[in-house]
Each structure stands twice: as structure tokens, then as C-alpha cells.
Amino acid sequence: xxxxxxxxxDLEVWQKSIDLARTILAITESLSNRGKHFRLIExxxxxxxxxxxxxxxxxxxxxxxxxxxxxxxxRGSLFETISLLIILSKNNMITDSQLEELxxxxxxxxxxxxxxxxxxx
Numbered sequence: 001x002x003x004x005x006x007x008x009x010d011l012e013v014w015q016k017s018i019d020l021a022r023t024i025l026a027i028t029e030s031l032s033n034r035g036k037h038f039r040l041i042e043x044x045x046x047x048x049x050x051x052x053x054x055x056x057x058x059x060x061x062x063x064x065x066x067x068x069x070x071x072x073x074x075r076g077s078l079f080e081t082i083s084l085l086i087i088l089s090k091n092n093m094i095t096d097s098q099l100e101e102l103x104x105x106x107x108x109x110x111x112x113x114x115x116x117x118x119x120x121x
Contacts, residue, residue: 008059013112017052017074020105024048024081031093044084050077051109064120071120075113082106 008014025048028041051074058070082103089099 006056006060008056011055011059011116013109013116014052014055014059016105016109016112017055017078020081020102020109021048021052023105024085024102027094027098033093037091037093040084040087044081044088047077047080047084050074051081055113068117068120071113071117075110075117078106078110078113 025045028045031037031041054070054074054077058067058074061067061070085094085099085102088094089096
């Protein structure tokens with residue numbers, strides 16, 4: 001274990017959310033029509049990174065109730081991310097296989113968030 005490691009870094013759901021965000025950021029960097037849809041892509045980057053950020057912020061709060069609140073926000077950001085990816089797919093900005101892979105990974109993260117919420121309640 002690293003020195004000065006924060007407790008949220010040990011959460012598998014946080015780690016998976018970071019990996020999901022990194023994958024999405026790599027995809028958005030490679031989009032050729034990035035400038036044309038800047039706001040949409042910027043929103044996707046924001047929503048996808050917000051998942052892990054809200055998990056971390058919630059873990060840093062002082063009560064279980066606050067942590068759960070931020071986990072619900074993270075779950076909402078996850079749903080927002082998937083909606084944006086669907087829009088990109090329908091506009092042929094990402095492939096069907098990219099969408100399917102990201103859906104699967106997001107679904108796993110969503111189940112983990114829900115499981116964490118239920119375990120804290």
C-alpha cells in the first residue's frame with residue numbers, strides 16, 4: 001500500500017470509474033469532428049469524470065448519509081454518461097462495439113455503486 005493513500009482509492013468501484021473515464025477521454029481525444037460538437041464532448045468528459053469524483057467526495061464526508069448522497073450523484077453521472085455515449089453512437093461518432101464495451105463497463109460500475117449504497121444503508 002502506498003504512503004499517503006486516500007481511503008477512496010481502495011474502493012474497487014472508484015478504480016473502475018477512473019478506468020472508465022480514462023477510456024472515454026481517450027475516445028473523445030480521437031474524435032475527428034471534436035470541434036463541431038465541442039459542447040457535447042465536453043459534457044461527456046465532465047459526466048464521465050464526475051462518477052469517480054463524486055465517489056471520492058462522498059467518501060471524504062463525515063456521515064454515511066452524505067456518502068450515500070454522493071453515490072447517488074455518481075450514479076446519476078453514470079446514467080448521463082451512457083446517454084451521451086448513445087447520442088455519439090447514433091451520430092456515428094463512436095462505433096457500436098465501443099458503445100457496447102462502455103455500456104458493459106458502466107453497467108458493472110452502476111451495480112457496484114448500487115451495491116455500495118445498499119451495504120452502507
